[in-house]
Amino acid sequence: xxxxxxxxxxxxxxxxxxxxxxxxxxxxxxxxxxxxxxxxxxxxxxxxxxxxxxxxxxxxxxxxxxxxxxxxxxxxxxxxxxxxxxxxxxxxxxxxxxxxxxxxxxxxxxxxxxxxxxxxxxxxxxxxxxxxxxxxxxxxxxxxxxxxxxxxxxxxxxxxxxxxxxxxxxxxxxxxxxxxxxxxxxxxxxxxxxxxxxxxxxxxxxxxxx
Numbered sequence: 063x064x065x066x067x068x069x070x071x072x073x074x075x076x077x078x079x080x081x082x083x084x085x086x087x088x089x090x091x092x093x094x095x096x097x098x099x100x101x102x103x104x105x106x107x108x109x110x111x112x113x114x115x116x117x118x119x120x121x122x123x124x125x126x127x128x129x130x131x132x133x134x135x136x137x138x139x140x141x142x143x144x145x146x147x148x149x150x151x152x153x154x155x156x157x158x159x160x161x162x163x164x165x166x167x168x169x170x171x172x173x174x175x176x177x178x179x180x181x182x183x184x185x186x187x188x189x190x191x192x193x194x195x196x197x198x199x200x201x202x203x204x205x206x207x208x209x210x211x212x213x214x215x216x217x218x219x220x221x222x223x224x225x226x227x228x229x230x231x232x233x234x235x236x237x238x239x240x241x242x243x244x245x246x247x248x249x250x251x252x253x254x255x256x257x258x259x260x261x262x263x264x265x266x267x268x269x270x271x272x
Contacts, residue, residue, distance in 0.1 A: 075118060079104075079108055079110075080122075082104055082107060082108065083100070083104055083115065083118070083119060083122075084128070084129050084132050086099075086100035086101075086103050086104050087100045087119070087132055088131070088132055091132070091133045094177055096178065096181060097116075097119070097178075098112070098116075100119075101113075101115045101116045101119070143186055148186070148190065148197070149201060151172070151183060151186060151187060151190075152187070152190065152197070152198060152201040152202075153201055153204075153205060154168055154172055155168050155169070155187050156198075156201060156202055156205055156212040156213060156215070157205060157210055157211055157212050159212070159213035159215065160205075160210070160211035160212040160213040161211055161242070162239040162242050162243065163242045163243075164242070164243050165184060165187060166180070166184065167242065167243075169181075169183040169184045169187065191215055191216075195216065198215065198216075199216075202214060240256070240259050243255065
């Protein structure tokens with residue numbers, strides 16, 4: 063169990079606290095973790111609130127006080143989404159799902175491969191589904207009126223093709239769809255997913271054999 067450091071209780075930050083902050087941020091960047099993990103760990107070590115640590119971090123970055131070896135390109139999550147960016151996010155994700163591409167794969171592509179940017183986009187999309195379903199449905203109707211491929215995220219069965227459709231689909235199309243879904247997963251989940259697909263293929267093969 064980690065102990066809480068006995069540091070000054072005033073609102074200002076001590077040199078030791080600041081050094082610990084940059085240490086935790088370096089560790090998060092090296093491990094590909096979200097910055098929130100650094101704030102939470104430092105909160106446990108110092109007794110400060112995670113939100114206060116977060117605010118201090120962004121203020122320090124903005125003031126140019128971050129050490130040169132600490133990546134600061136991830137200090138972007140507080141940049142609010144514009145209305146145009148929200149519509150673009152919804153259009154891209156809904157069209158991607160209509161093509162059998164996962165949300166994670168879509169936001170990863172939109173974020174240019176940057177995990178922090180992809181997480182920001184994914185969190186925003188999930189928040190829109192939960193808090194602004196009417197806006198999501200409005201964009202969905204626009205895509206349908208434009209004749210563009212899209213999927214209704216509020217219909218859970220959207221990603222489960224009926225047996226008849228599955229059997230009649232060309233093998234190449236099924237392969238592309240399976241590969242697209244695997245692309246958005248981490249290595250371990252991707253292997254499990256592909257292994258499961260192969261097991262299913264082995265199970266149905268005898269029934270299809272002449």
